[in-house]
Amino acid sequence: MVSQVTNKGGIFINYFDKLLLIEELSKAVKEGATLYINDQIAEPETIAECCMEEKTVYMPDYVLDESGAIKEIRFDKVTNC
Numbered sequence: 001m002v003s004q005v006t007n008k009g010g011i012f013i014n015y016f017d018k019l020l021l022i023e024e025l026s027k028a029v030k031e032g033a034t035l036y037i038n039d040q041i042a043e044p045e046t047i048a049e050c051c052m053e054e055k056t057v058y059m060p061d062y063v064l065d066e067s068g069a070i071k072e073i074r075f076d077k078v079t080n081c
Contacts, residue, residue: 021048028070036074047075 025035025044037047037058051058056077063072 015052018048018052021051025073028073031070033070034072036072038076039074042075051075 022044025047029035029044035042035044035047037050047058058075059078061074061076062070063074065071
């Protein structure tokens with residue numbers, strides 16, 4: 001299998017990183033977390049695809065509940081660096 005590599009603002013995301021991201025986000029969903037990208041609920045595959053294909057950088061923000069468990073993971077475009 002050939003690895004696809006893209007340069008996103010100095011961050012390299014390849015096919016294997018995409019698969020790992022999908023796996024980690026899927027695990028978070030199974031544990032009860034809700035995923036968002038740009039304030040819209042999204043599936044792990046959608047988020048990974050955006051992080052790999054778009055010409056932008058996304059930063060995850062982890063929202064915890066009162067017990068410290070991850071309640072939400074919000075991916076937002078980084079616009080000011």
